Amino acid sequence: MLALGTKAPDFTLSDVVSGKAVSLAAFAGQPALLVMFICRHCPYVQHVKDGLARLGKDYAQRIGIVAISSNDAANYPDDSPENLKAMAEEEGFAFALCYDETQEVAKAYTAACTPDLFLFDKDLRLVYRGQLDDSRPGNGKPVTGRDLRAAIDAVLAGQPINPKQQPSAGCNIKWKPGHEPTYYR
Secondary structure (H helix, E strand, O other): OOOOOOEOOOOEEEEOOOOOEEEHHHHOOOOEEEEEEOOOOOHHHHHHHHHHHHHHHHHOOOOEEEEEEOOOOOOOHHHOHHHHHHHHHHHOOOOEEEEOOOOHHHHHHOOOEEOEEEEEEOOOEEEEEEOOOOOOOOOOOOOOOHHHHHHHHHHHHOOOOOOOOOOOOOEEOOOOOOOOOHHHO
16 A cells, blocks of 8 residues: 555546546645546445545535546446546536556556545645545445545644544456556455
């Protein structure tokens, strides 16, 4: 796992909706940056996508937010850029959704699952890597975004974030054959 305090790895990817390049540099000067690894087909993402859309609408004017899908679209066509674009438009995402075709960005972030959530402070240092909340498909708990929202609110208030963080739960990133990172094996 990416250690707390780690500087955000650089990236430049295309937004599947606008086609515009989105880079880490675009978020310089923001009080925080949320990087979310998501996809379309995963039942965990399907379970929380409305919550992610709400979170985006609530915080998009206050922090930088970007979602990235790194899944192998050849073997998981629901996660193709076209289908990701449809999801972003259907959900009304207030943040860019980018496709990481080479999977190098996911590797740089040590992303392991969808959703996998990384929150960085104003200096682009990792302060939170954990779950959205404790809701899971079938467990009956509502999707509130409680854990991630508490971390964002703490960053915005200049308060420390609880170092005891529950890891994300979800589907493994779908690596291209032979491209699995060493941390994943």
